[in-house]
Amino acid sequence: MKNVSQLVLATMVLGISFIVCTLLFGTFLKARSRANQTINVTGSAKRDIVADLGILRGNLQASGASAEQAYQQLQQQRPVLINYLKSQGFAEAAINQNTINLNPVYELSKQGFPSNIILSYTASQMIDVQSKDVKKLKAISLDITSLVEKGVNFSVSPPEYYYTRLADLKVEIQADAAKDALNRARKIAEATGSDLGPITTARMGVIQITPVNSNMISDYGINDVSSIDKEITAVVSASFRLE
Structure with missing residues (x-):
């Protein structure tokens, strides 16, 4: 009888240990998987400008x-x-x-x-x-x-x-596009119940300067000189780690 009780106890201990190990291993895998997760977002910014x-x-x-x-x-x-x-x-x-x-x-x-x-x-x-x-x-x-x-x-x-002040404006609008990318990433992280980690990569797109309400776009960028009223658009692609 004593041997049976010891065997049952040992089995219970082994079973509990197995469950604990399984939970710990699962938690580790989940944490590791989450650490390797990133989200890719694209932010943009647009401003109206008038030729001077x-x-x-x-x-x-x-x-x-x-x-x-x-x-x-x-x-x-x-x-x-x-x-x-x-x-x-x-x-x-x-x-x-x-x-x-x-x-x-x-x-x-x-x-x-x-x-x-x-x-x-x-x-x-x-x-x-x-x-x-x-x-x-x-x-x-x-x-x-x-x-x-x-x-x-x-x-x-x-x-x-x-537009003669274009150099300074490019820096400002690219910063606005980066902020937009960050806000998009935060909303995605919140929607998935995750915390937004640090940025891992960022790439600035080409600047598009087009007439107002134009849908023109080019992989090499556009610098319209035909219109007085223009729009300048910047795009930033960024990746963030999820925690």
């Missing part, structure tokens, strides 16, 4: 039977253009005149290839103007072609609009 610098570029052109005549024609047109820009409130220092180019125009053969026969000459000069008054610059870009009525052949390109 505009550039208007155009090509002044003239032609003549000789290089001298083409050059003289260009010289006659240029003062009319410069005076127009000055009358619109642009200082002469804001008007940039580039080198004059003189090029021959060759007669084409029946096959469509240039021959050695010169028909005429063209003279061209790139002229651009900069202004912080971007709205005025836009208005002038729509009106300046009217100079053709005064004999001025000026081919204007669409204005370019820039």
